[in-house]
Amino acid sequence: MLLPHLLCAAAALFAPQQPGQEPPPPPPPATEPAKPVQSVPAIRMGGAAPQEPAKAAAKAEPPVYDEQADGRQQVAAALAKAKKENRRVLIQWGANWCGWCKWLAGTMKSDAALRRKLQYEYDVVHIDVGRFNKHKELAAELGADFKAIPFLTILDAEGKPLVQQNTEPFETKVDGNPGHDAKKLVEFLTTHEAKPLAAAAVLATGLRQAAEQQKMVFLHFGAPWCGWCHKLEDWMARPEIAAVLGKAFVDVKIDNDRMSGGKDLYEAHIAKAGLKPGGIPWFAFLGGDGAILAHSNGPQGNLGFPYQPEEVEHFGTMLRNAKVALGEPDIVLLVKSLHDNREAEAKQKAAAKQKAAAPGQGAPR
Numbered sequence: 001m002l003l004p005h006l007l008c009a010a011a012a013l014f015a016p017q018q019p020g021q022e023p024p025p026p027p028p029p030a031t032e033p034a035k036p037v038q039s040v041p042a043i044r045m046g047g048a049a050p051q052e053p054a055k056a057a058a059k060a061e062p063p064v065y066d067e068q069a070d071g072r073q074q075v076a077a078a079l080a081k082a083k084k085e086n087r088r089v090l091i092q093w094g095a096n097w098c099g100w101c102k103w104l105a106g107t108m109k110s111d112a113a114l115r116r117k118l119q120y121e122y123d124v125v126h127i128d129v130g131r132f133n134k135h136k137e138l139a140a141e142l143g144a145d146f147k148a149i150p151f152l153t154i155l156d157a158e159g160k161p162l163v164q165q166n167t168e169p170f171e172t173k174v175d176g177n178p179g180h181d182a183k184k185l186v187e188f189l190t191t192h193e194a195k196p197l198a199a200a201a202v203l204a205t206g207l208r209q210a211a212e213q214q215k216m217v218f219l220h221f222g223a224p225w226c227g228w229c230h231k232l233e234d235w236m237a238r239p240e241i242a243a244v245l246g247k248a249f250v251d252v253k254i255d256n257d258r259m260s261g262g263k264d265l266y267e268a269h270i271a272k273a274g275l276k277p278g279g280i281p282w283f284a285f286l287g288g289d290g291a292i293l294a295h296s297n298g299p300q301g302n303l304g305f306p307y308q309p310e311e312v313e314h315f316g317t318m319l320r321n322a323k324v325a326l327g328e329p330d331i332v333l334l335v336k337s338l339h340d341n342r343e344a345e346a347k348q349k350a351a352a353k354q355k356a357a358a359p360g361q362g363a364p365r
Contacts, residue, residue: 063096064105065128071135075142075155078123083157086194086258090122091153093129093144101150104167104180111182114189120224120258121193154192163192199259203290206252211288216324218249220283221266223257229281232305235341244334248325249285256280278302285322294322312338 066074078089094101105126108114118124127135129149139146143161144153154163165188170180203219210217218236222229235241236251245251256262269284270277273295281304284295296303296318303311316335319326326334 064102065094065096065126067096067128067130069128071125071127071138074125074127075138075159078125079155079157079159082123082155085123085255086157086197088122088157088162088192088194089125089155089159090118090189091125091127091142091144091155092150093127093135093139093146093153094150095129095131097131098149100167100171100178103178104150104170107180107182107185114182114186117186117189117193122189157194196258196260199254199262199265202254202259203252203265206250207286207288207290210250210286213250214288214325216249216288216293216322217252217286218245218283219252219254219269219286220281221254221256221262221269222281223255225257226280228305228307231307232281232283235305235338238337241334241337244326244330247330273297279304281305285318285324294318306338307342309339309342312342 075089075091081087082089092101092104094104096102108118108124127138129135129139142153142155144151144164146164146166148166148168150167152163152165152167153161154165156162167180170184170188172179172181203217206217206219209215220229220232220236222233233253236245242251254262254265256266259265266280266282267277269292270282273284273292275295275297278297278301282296282302285293287293296315298311298314300310303314306312306315312335315338316331319331319334324331
């Protein structure tokens with residue numbers, strides 16, 4: 001397969017530019033990249049991207065690659081999430097002019113099994129390489145020695161490069177349309193995903209820390225598919241909220257789907273509280289001995305992420321009744337933050353609705 005790819009690359013470099021066709025990028029400058037941990041030589045040379053099939057008037061998709069983003073910051077943010085969730089970081093090096101890059105991103109988005117694998121096990125970063133003239137130092141530091149895109153790098157949660165992979169082996173054609181084999185990609189990602197944590201061990205570590213620090217455990221159960229779980233986790237991760245909660249709690253998240261024994265631990269705590277399963281997120285305040293001091297079930301059942309006014313007030317009552325080591329000003333700050341969160345979302349929704357209803361913005365009548 002090497003010769004056809006080289007011929008295509010040569011044809012792209014010397015053929016006259018056609019209307020609507022991007023000029024081929026210049027060859028990447030000579031560098032001395034760090035030795036990759038595991039490398040598969042690039043075969044398809046960078047050149048003019050194949051033309052995408054014409055589509056009927058469809059809504060314009062946002063670009064895959066943020067051309068203004070700092071790749072180093074993108075990787076750092078992904079690593080912070082991956083470390084907290086015991087996931088890998090998947091870097092897709094590419095560019096918006098590259099048809100194969102967009103097709104790969106599209107496959108990752110459209111195939112259900114591949115989308116689930118990424119949602120559960122990877123934090124994905126799309127790094128723009130421009131015309132092979134951007135983020136060269138970062139690529140070298142991470143051992144990504146590529147001469148064709150898209151190119152994949154997998155990092156562990158500490159930032160160590162584990163795999164370097166060109167994407168030519170995943171390429172396919174169906175009815176003459178180029179794309180990528182989703183099944184092969186799932187197999188590749190499964191091979192390199194992180195090993196699952198044991199839920200019981202995660203909780204035991206949190207309880208030990210809580211006992212040593214004379215704090216409680218903020219135990220919350222969630223899953224990758226659960227939108228309200230992410231809302232709770234994102235709120236708890238805000239610096240100003242984490243600082244307050246950290247005064248009184250050790251944060252312990254149990255993933256019902258990804259941790260071994262996660263669902264069993266959830267059901268055990270639900271039963272311990274004298275309840276029946278009522279959805280996630282479900283959370284409880286535990287003493288250092290594991291005793292449940294308060295939980296998220298209120299008069300209307302499990303409140304999940306405190307959102308509606310009565311749910312937010314119940315959260316405040318939980319904090320007070322459990323005699324959490326927080327002053328009243330701290331509790332007021334937490335409660336106010338949740339109310340502010342709801343009101344801000346309501347304003348955003350109203351603004352979006354108003355914009356959609358403005359002349360020329362909605363569907364033709």
